[in-house]
Amino acid sequence: MLTAILEVDDPAMARALIVALKSYGFHPMEMGGDALSGLTDPLGFGGQSIRVPEDEAADARILAEALYAQMRK
Secondary structure: OEEEEEEEOOHHHHHHHHHHHHHOOOOOOOOOOOOOOOOOOOOOOOOEEEEEEHHHHHHHHHHHHHHHHHHOO
């Protein structure tokens, strides 16, 4: 089962985070990997959810949040 670890508002940053997570040995789901990936959140969020297998979520979240913070500077 996949777990969302981070919501990213910029698709380019989401793609970069997915590549970075893979380079560290994690297994994030590719963008467009599910039937609803092109739809926006009913609450108005139009970003991309970064999802990894449940057993990787804790470690992947720490890395993804740190990388995302650096990318947003």
